[in-house]
Amino acid sequence: MCLAIPAKVLRVKDGIAEVDFGRGVSREVNIMLVDVKVGDYVLVHAGYAIQVIDEKEAKETLRLWNKILEEELP
Amino acid sequence: MTADLRFRDPKLAERLRSKIARLAQKKETIKICHVCGTHEWTITHYGLRELLPENVEVIAGPGCPVCIVPASEIDEAIELTLNGVTITCFGDVFRVPGSTRSLLDAKAEGADVKVVYSVSDAVRLAKKEPEKDYVFFAVGFETTAPSTAVEVLMNPPKNLSFLISHRLIPPAMKLLVEMEELNLNGFIAPGHVSTIIGLKPYEIFPSEYHMPTVVAGFEPLDVLFAVYMILKQISEGKARLENEYTRAVRWEGNVKAQRVMHRVFDVVDGRWRGLGSIESSKFILKEKYSIFDAHLKYDLKIEGGVDLRPGCRCHLVIIGKIKPTECPLFMKACTPRKPVGACMVSSEGTCRIWARSMSS
Ligand code: SF4
Numbered sequence: 001m002c003l004a005i006p007a008k009v010l011r012v013k014d015g016i017a018e019v020d021f022g023r024g025v026s027r028e029v030n031i032m033l034v035d036v037k038v039g040d041y042v043l044v045h046a047g048y049a050i051q052v053i054d055e056k057e058a059k060e061t062l063r064l065w066n067k068i069l070e071e072e073l074p
Numbered sequence: 075m076t077a078d079l080r081f082r083d084p085k086l087a088e089r090l091r092s093k094i095a096r097l098a099q100k101k102e103t104i105k106i107c108h109v110c111g112t113h114e115w116t117i118t119h120y121g122l123r124e125l126l127p128e129n130v131e132v133i134a135g136p137g138c139p140v141c142i143v144p145a146s147e148i149d150e151a152i153e154l155t156l157n158g159v160t161i162t163c164f165g166d167v168f169r170v171p172g173s174t175r176s177l178l179d180a181k182a183e184g185a186d187v188k189v190v191y192s193v194s195d196a197v198r199l200a201k202k203e204p205e206k207d208y209v210f211f212a213v214g215f216e217t218t219a220p221s222t223a224v225e226v227l228m229n230p231p232k233n234l235s236f237l238i239s240h241r242l243i244p245p246a247m248k249l250l251v252e253m254e255e256l257n258l259n260g261f262i263a264p265g266h267v268s269t270i271i272g273l274k275p276y277e278i279f280p281s282e283y284h285m286p287t288v289v290a291g292f293e294p295l296d297v298l299f300a301v302y303m304i305l306k307q308i309s310e311g312k313a314r315l316e317n318e319y320t321r322a323v324r325w326e327g328n329v330k331a332q333r334v335m336h337r338v339f340d341v342v343d344g345r346w347r348g349l350g351s352i353e354s355s356k357f358i359l360k361e362k363y364s365i366f367d368a369h370l371k372y373d374l375k376i377e378g379g380v381d382l383r384p385g386c387r388c389h390l391v392i393i394g395k396i397k398p399t400e401c402p403l404f405m406k407a408c409t410p411r412k413p414v415g416a417c418m419v420s421s422e423g424t425c426r427i428w429a430r431s432m433s434s
Binding site: 003007008021030032033035036043045046047048049050051053054055057058061065068 | 086112191192194195216220221224266269270295299302320322323328330334401
């Protein structure tokens, strides 16, 4: 129940956004809890966007993972 | 971007596995506890436990918000239907047993129970039928509570009230860390709860209990990385609070959501199924919003309630003290088709997740 699914914001109007979950599945979600714009990725939980996903951080995570793994153990 | 397969890269996983093995070498048993049904799903579904060295154990804490709703609160929802109220609830809580039956059983006997995907669906239904009394059964941790709070603030229709069952995760983690018999060595903190509450509420775990604590995401590599980060802290002898899930969790959390929750809810002690009362772990509506409180509107107060059916070990599964396979009823008298305990009902319940992975 704490599952939250990432989706891309397609349209925004009056506290509601149409989002795309991928594979052609889109639906309306409430965006009162976040500040979003078209093109952002959000985490959607029970019909509400609960956070904006930071694309830069997502790339950074992958970069860091690779870096840590290349390091030798102390 | 979000379905980036590199977050599941098997080559990375293999390299991470050997790093973990080296860090765990020559150490006593290390017990890491997560508190999220979705983490349990990732761990079981991707077989992560098999990737870990024998002395590193990952156990599931009370991370299923539906499993920990006490029977008395299900009984209250059923009681309301007997008074002609229509209950709206999430699908997960629909089948959870109360003292004698579930909302599903009540529906089969004629009660008006509607499963909704979102609290806003409950609002929409109530608006459509203003002559009927509606109650939204608000279950869930901090991930879900803000959506309930938003609807309360939006001036819901007069025929809708709320049966608030929201619970808070950090107080339950405190209970676990204080249970000496559990012997925990680290926490994987729940990613989606943390998108809302941020990192600050976990600070006490490293600072007061010397417990390495890492907020993690839900890809298999997220979880393996969290284990690696915890082991690294243990090796260095320094407990810290770290964030592995930076793409969704900011240090301060979702401030807007926190504000909304604080405007609408007060925090009180709350009972958790099988765990008893946990200090400051439950939300109730503030007095200002008492007209939307189903307890007051219908003079509802059910105490006691049967949390555990005979033989059910949910209270031990919920704190990770035993594995589902150690319950004598698991996959015998208790199956996903005929669940005995709450942990076998919800898709986030540990018994249900284990049962499903065994049959797939
Ligand atoms: S297997 Fe069934 S009876 Fe046993 S602990 Fe799990 S839910 Fe309870």
